[in-house]
Amino acid sequence: MSAVFPTAVLCVYGFFSSMRPSEPFLTAYLMGPDQNLTETQVVNEIYPIWTYSYLVLLFPVFLVTDFLCYKPVLVLQASSLVVTYTMLWKARGMLAMQLLEFFFGLATATEVAYYSYIYSVVESTHYQRVTGFCRSVTLLGSAAGSLIGQLLLSVAEVHLLHLVIVTMASAAVAFIAPWFLPMPKRSLFFHKNPVEVEERACIRSSTSQTFQVEDSESMVSRSSKPAGGSRGLIEVLQMLFSDFLQCYRCRPLLAWSVWWALATCGYFLILNYVQALWETIRPSRDHVIYNGYVETLSTLLGAVAALLVGCLPVSWSLWGELVLCVLSLLMAVCVFAMDLLKNIWVCYGLYILFRTIYMLLITVATYQIAASLSMQRYALVFGVNTFVALLLQTLLTVIVVDSAGLGLDVYSQFLIYGTYFAVISVIFLLAGLCRLMSMRRSKEEVLAGVQAASNPPANGEMLYL
Numbered sequence: 229m230s231a232v233f234p235t236a237v238l239c240v241y242g243f244f245s246s247m248r249p250s251e252p253f254l255t256a257y258l259m260g261p262d263q264n265l266t267e268t269q270v271v272n273e274i275y276p277i278w279t280y281s282y283l284v285l286l287f288p289v290f291l292v293t294d295f296l297c298y299k300p301v302l303v304l305q306a307s308s309l310v311v312t313y314t315m316l317w318k319a320r321g322m323l324a325m326q327l328l329e330f331f332f333g334l335a336t337a338t339e340v341a342y343y344s345y346i347y348s349v350v351e352s353t354h355y356q357r358v359t360g361f362c363r364s365v366t367l368l369g370s371a372a373g374s375l376i377g378q379l380l381l382s383v384a385e386v387h388l389l390h391l392v393i394v395t396m397a398s399a400a401v402a403f404i405a406p407w408f409l410p411m412p413k414r415s416l417f418f419h420k421n422p423v424e425v426e427e428r429a430c431i432r433s434s435t436s437q438t439f440q441v442e443d444s445e446s447m448v449s450r451s452s453k454p455a456g457g458s459r460g461l462i463e464v465l466q467m468l469f470s471d472f473l474q475c476y477r478c479r480p481l482l483a484w485s486v487w488w489a490l491a492t493c494g495y496f497l498i499l500n501y502v503q504a505l506w507e508t509i510r511p512s513r514d515h516v517i518y519n520g521y522v523e524t525l526s527t528l529l530g531a532v533a534a535l536l537v538g539c540l541p542v543s544w545s546l547w548g549e550l551v552l553c554v555l556s557l558l559m560a561v562c563v564f565a566m567d568l569l570k571n572i573w574v575c576y577g578l579y580i581l582f583r584t585i586y587m588l589l590i591t592v593a594t595y596q597i598a599a600s601l602s603m604q605r606y607a608l609v610f611g612v613n614t615f616v617a618l619l620l621q622t623l624l625t626v627i628v629v630d631s632a633g634l635g636l637d638v639y640s641q642f643l644i645y646g647t648y649f650a651v652i653s654v655i656f657l658l659a660g661l662c663r664l665m666s667m668r669r670s671k672e673e674v675l676a677g678v679q680a681a682s683n684p685p686a687n688g689e690m691l692y693l
């Protein structure tokens with residue numbers, strides 16, 4: 229029962245911090261009469277700031293979150309959201325919006341506190357259940373926010389500015405919740421519980437193959453540390469680096485992590501700039517837009533796809549790379565079609581399909597990685613994969629989007645994003661073929677050994693060495 233109260237408070241926080249009715253209409257708001265910014269300013273000069281700030285803040289926030297035991301960083305995240313939407317409501321001009329994107333990048337980087345806090349106040353046996361609660365409630369909050377925004381816009385015919393005010397009010401409610409959370413006494417890396425027993429990695433896959441990630445020597449060295457003490461920064465960094473080397477030596481984990489990083493980079497880019505594509509195809513000044521319905525439906529279908537992962541009759545250890553190849557190619561087709569057909573209804577439908585595929589595959593990747601690691605190492609791998617995704621996203625943003633680089637228009641950008649997903653498909657096609665060939669050779673070697681053992685030399689034959 230001790231876990232019920234913090235889980236409930238965290239779910240309240242997750243719901244209201246994710247309920248953002250203005251988010252599906254952000255580009256329309258910035259390019260509308262309230263802000264009166266141009267497409268070039270929004271796409272090429274304002275939105276890239278989120279990517280840069282998220283990348284710069286991610287690793288330091290990751291360490292600070294664990295060192296401060298999560299709750300102060302949750303308060304910081306809630307404060308950042310309030311500042312973000314207050315500025316969106318009151319501030320004007322490109323520089324103000326760029327500063328707003330920095331605060332939103334800070335709020336995004338501090339999400340690690342939300343998903344890590346609960347592991348410090350509940351027993352490991354409840355990890356799966358409370359994680360499901362926390363993730364489900366954020367999806368529900370996001371879907372509810374998109375639906376409320378669309379209904380207010382289409383049915384009540386409110387102004388886009390009023391959606392920003394409602395979002396700010398939701399962020400203000402979320403700001404209250406983390407103050408009621410109990411302060412954890414332990415964390416994953418810096419602060420350890422005296423009676424905590426470090427979990428050993430239970431390495432398994434869906435076939436008979438078993439791969440070992442946890443290094444027994446590192447486990448012995450860690451267990452020899454004084455129980456209950458707080459680790460220093462250098463010691464934590466050394467431990468993280470050692471764990472990093474151990475984790476990514478595992479080929480299956482490396483393959484899923486590579487897809488995670490590559491696909492998440494592309495997914496972030498599509499999410500950041502798809503509203504600009506919609507606004508170019510169907511300007512909100514001249515037409516009724518339905519972005520909220522699209523975001524609601526894509527979120528709900530993505531959640532359903534994630535829930536159905538366990539029902540898919542796929543041997544991921546055998547066919548995983550080829551499935552990633554086929555579905556990544558389908559994602560590339562969605563992006564190309566959105567860009568080339570220039571039809572808003574086709575764009576809406578393909579965007580929903582794109583997000584559903586991504587949510588399905590990222591759930592599979594999460595499960596395949598999480599099933600192989602202890603909670604400490606899962607947090608590390610999640611952080612590294614996200615950091616690599618942001619690094620790639622920053623590189624593409626600097627080259628393709630930022631006005632300091634090519635500063636391409638949104639149509640040209642989506643051609644490049646479609647090509648990017650096609651390249652991911654080719655990479656995993658080659659990886660899948662290599663895996664099948666390797667498994668075939670292994671089977672042939674095993675059969676040859678069995679045949680050699682079952683056919684000994686005939687009687688009377690002499691074998692000379």
